[in-house]
Amino acid sequence: MFQTNEFDDFFDLSAIxxxxxxxxxTVSLRSKxxxxxxxxxxxxxxGEPKIPASIRLRDYQQTAVLSWLRNRGRGTxxxxxxxxxxxxxxxxxxxxxxxINLQILVVVCxxxxxxTQWAKECKKFNLNPLLAFExxxxxxxxxxxxxxxxxxxxxxxxxxxTTNSTxxxxxxxxxxxxxxxxxxxxxxxxxxxxSTRLEESLPRKIGLRLALSATPERYFDxxxxxxxxxxxxxxxxxxxxxxxxxxxxxxxxxxxxxxxxELTASETFNYAKLTQRIGWALNDNKNRMNNETLxxxxxxxxxxxxxxENKLEALRNIMSKxxxxxxTLFYCGDGYVENDSIYSRQLEAVTKILGTELGYxxxxxxxxxxxxxxxxxxxxxxxGELQGLVAIRCLDEGVDIPVIQNAVxxxxxxxxxxxxxxRGRILRPHPNKKHATLFDTIVMPPDxxxxxxxxxxxxxxxxxxxxxxxxxxxxxxxxxxxxLKMIQDKYSL
Numbered sequence: 001m002f003q004t005n006e007f008d009d010f011f012d013l014s015a016i017x018x019x020x021x022x023x024x025x026t027v028s029l030r031s032k033x034x035x036x037x038x039x040x041x042x043x044x045x046x047g048e049p050k051i052p053a054s055i056r057l058r059d060y061q062q063t064a065v066l067s068w069l070r071n072r073g074r075g076t077x078x079x080x081x082x083x084x085x086x087x088x089x090x091x092x093x094x095x096x097x098x099x100i101n102l103q104i105l106v107v108v109c110x111x112x113x114x115x116t117q118w119a120k121e122c123k124k125f126n127l128n129p130l131l132a133f134e135x136x137x138x139x140x141x142x143x144x145x146x147x148x149x150x151x152x153x154x155x156x157x158x159x160x161x162t163t164n165s166t167x168x169x170x171x172x173x174x175x176x177x178x179x180x181x182x183x184x185x186x187x188x189x190x191x192x193x194x195s196t197r198l199e200e201s202l203p204r205k206i207g208l209r210l211a212l213s214a215t216p217e218r219y220f221d222x223x224x225x226x227x228x229x230x231x232x233x234x235x236x237x238x239x240x241x242x243x244x245x246x247x248x249x250x251x252x253x254x255x256x257x258x259x260x261x262e263l264t265a266s267e268t269f270n271y272a273k274l275t276q277r278i279g280w281a282l283n284d285n286k287n288r289m290n291n292e293t294l295x296x297x298x299x300x301x302x303x304x305x306x307x308x309e310n311k312l313e314a315l316r317n318i319m320s321k322x323x324x325x326x327x328t329l330f331y332c333g334d335g336y337v338e339n340d341s342i343y344s345r346q347l348e349a350v351t352k353i354l355g356t357e358l359g360y361x362x363x364x365x366x367x368x369x370x371x372x373x374x375x376x377x378x379x380x381x382x383x384g385e386l387q388g389l390v391a392i393r394c395l396d397e398g399v400d401i402p403v404i405q406n407a408v409x410x411x412x413x414x415x416x417x418x419x420x421x422x423r424g425r426i427l428r429p430h431p432n433k434k435h436a437t438l439f440d441t442i443v444m445p446p447d448x449x450x451x452x453x454x455x456x457x458x459x460x461x462x463x464x465x466x467x468x469x470x471x472x473x474x475x476x477x478x479x480x481x482x483x484l485k486m487i488q489d490k491y492s493l
Contacts, residue, residue, distance in 0.1 A: 013073065013181065013207040021099055022069040029062055045128040048157045049094040049105070052124050057091060058248065060240050064088045065095065067236040068210060074233030076190065076211040079240040081424025083250050085212040086118065089186045090125045092210060096184060097157065103150055104183040106206070107161045110192045113371060117400060118161045118188065129159040136171035147178045164192055168201040176203045184208040187232060191216050194224035202231050209233060214420050219295070242424060243473055251427035254436040256474035258467065258483050259318065261310045261441050268446040274301040275448065279455035305443045306333025306411035307346045312353060318408060318439050319358055327381065328388040329404050330354070330362070331422055333411035350410065351390050362388040402428035408439045423470055435475065442467065442484075445491065461493050 051057075057065075061084055068075045069092075079085050089107070096102035105127070109115050115133050122129045130146060132139040149155035166172050183206045187193045190211035193202065211232035218224040229235065245251040263271055274297060281294040315330075322328075332347045347364060354360040363377050363386050380386045382403045392411075407426045426436045448456055464487060471480035487493070 016073065016100060018069055018072045021095075022066055024099070025066055025069055025095060029066075045123060045126055047128040047155070047159070048126060049090065049097045049102075049159075050126040051091060051094050052126070055087060055124065057087065058084065058250065060238075060244065060248065060250075061088050061091065063238070064236070064240070065091050067238075068092055069095070071233060071236060073208045074210075075236040076213070076216050076229060076232050076234065077240075078216055078235045079212070079214060080242045080245040080251065081214045081421055082428040083214075083240050083245045086121045086188075089188075089210055089212060090121065090127075093184055093186075094125065096182075096208065100182065102182050102184055102208075103157060103180040105157075105159045106179075106183060106185045107159075107188060108164060108167050108185065108193070109161065109188045110164050112163060113374065114188060115161050115163060116371065122159055122161070127157075127159045129161045132160055132162040132172060133166045136166075136169065140171050140175070143175055144178075147175065150180065151178075164198055168197060173201065176205065179203070179206065181205075181207070184210065187211045187213075189213055190228060190232060191218055193231075194218045194221065194228035196224070199224070199227045199231065214424065219298075221295070242420070242427075242470075245424075246427070246473065249429070251424065252429050252433055252436055253475050254427055254438055254473075255476050256471050256480045257437070257439045257476075258471065258480060259314050259439055259441045260444050260483070260487075261308055261314050262444050263446055264309050267304060267308060270304055271301065271446060272448050272452065274304065275456050275459070276452045278459070279452055282455065302411075303333055308441075308443050311346075311410050311441050312349055314441055315350060315353055315408060315410065316357070319354060319360060322406075323358060323360060325406055326384050326387045327403050328406040328408065329401075329426060330388055330390045331407065331409045331411050332390060332392050346410065347390055347392055354388065354390070360388060361386050362390050365389045365391040367392070400428065401425075402430040403433070404428070404436070405430075405433055406437045406439075408441070410441050420466075440467070440470075442487075444487070457491060457493065460487075460491060464488065464493060 060079075064077050064079065065088060068077070077085060077088060079088070093102060093105045107118050107122075107129075109118060112133055115131055119129050119131060130139060130142055132143060143160065146155060146158050150158050162172060185203065185206045185208070187202075187210070190213045193199060193211070209232045211228065216225070216228065216235060218228070242251070246253060278294065278297045278301065281297055330350055332345075332350055347366065351362060351364060354362045363380070365374065365377055369377070377386070377389070378401060381389055381401070404426045407422075409422060423438065426438060445456055445460055464484065468481060468484050471477060471484055474480050
């Protein structure tokens with residue numbers, strides 16, 4: 001452990017000539033040097049960031065690096081799922097190492113599986129990351145040792161990948177005072193970091209900051225969004241949309257089939273009650289605590305919609321005609337449905353329909369599945385030994401399985417983040433993938449009393465806007481948008 005509380009070689013970030021760095025980066029782009037730095041690092045990793053010859057930054061990725069430099073080492077990149085935000089972050093770290101002798105890269109992820117995924121990408125850039133998550137005894141002494149080695153000069157660079165839950169723990173927080181002033185913090189899926197507890201745990205001493213997210217705006221939490229952008233920096237222009245990603249080949253083209261589903265009588269009753277309470281919460285949405293109440297109500301209604309009983313029959317109708325397909329992802333809700341007079345998790349009901357009734361080879365993929373089992377199941381899926389994966393939540397963010405060709409979304413949500421993440425997940429390119437096909441079950445709103453109907457129309461208007469935008473970009477856009485227009489016309493939207 002150190003004898004002093006800080007590195008002796010204080011580095012003044014305000015002294016950096018950011019415009020000069022941006023100009024030098026622009027010159028290097030013109031001379032093609034950025035794409036050709038270094039070689040392939042298959043031998044022992046030295047831990048110093050280098051862009052491998054196998055990776056050539058796309059134009060929009062180069063623009064993202066330049067925008068961050070011009071914003072004086074801070075900013076939020078709002079880029080579509082699958083557009084290569086990880087590569088942009090590592091390219092920025094490489095540029096800072098070469099130009100200002102960056103010493104530490106800290107990556108903060110919401111989930112453990114993203115830590116291991118980041119580790120794989122870091123190794124391509126010649127980095128040897130320390131994975132600081134789960135049991136503090138597994139990493140704290142290593143972190144202390146490497147920080148000491150960095151300070152003494154026996155180590156040139158340190159890469160740390162951690163989780164949100166580890167970040168807020170005393171074990172990690174106690175080490176932050178020993179971090180060099182030449183440290184870059186990267187928030188992956190950064191929208192999570194806008195929550196009160198996580199935002200308060202972000203290290204103020206670290207001046208170089210980068211946030212990555214397809215959806216940095218927090219759902220019904222303007223205060224949390226403002227806190228997030230205040231820490232990391234504003235959303236940088238230009239934003240990179242789903243349409244941009246498809247047009248440049250970063251994501252594949254797709255066919256989109258909305259499947260309209262009605263609620264049962266009992267579901268309609270509960271739906272109406274929740275919508276009424278949401279209306280009350282919206283009218284009283286004055287502080288952060290009320291935001292949390294509203295979010296809870298929206299989640300309850302989302303679970304009800306996601307677990308709608310009639311979605312099971314819709315699934316039967318879809319898959320009975322597609323039994324020869326493969327590489328299919330089934331997104332389930334985390335609510336309960338009535339199936340064969342027994343309440344069971346939708347995951348179990350869907351697995352029974354697909355596996356037992358239809359003979360479609362599937363396995364479940366949830367947050368309860370161990371990392372080792374996830375890896376094994378993913379390999380079986382990629383090889384075609386499994387035709388499908390039945391998933392809850394854990395395939396929403398960050399997981400890269402580009403072989404996915406088809407998806408059936410049974411869990412609906414009003415949260416735009418989940419909407420964007422899930423639909424972007426199946427569009428990642430793969431050599432054997434010409435296009436993707438997406439079936440999207442959409443619950444038709446029931447007839448409601450006049451006093452709560454206006455609340456419903458406002459919520460439906462926001463949700464339908466996203467569905468129509470996704471339909472508009474599909475290869476079968478005319479067919480898909482015509483089906484959604486039926487909802488617009490019926491509810492005078």
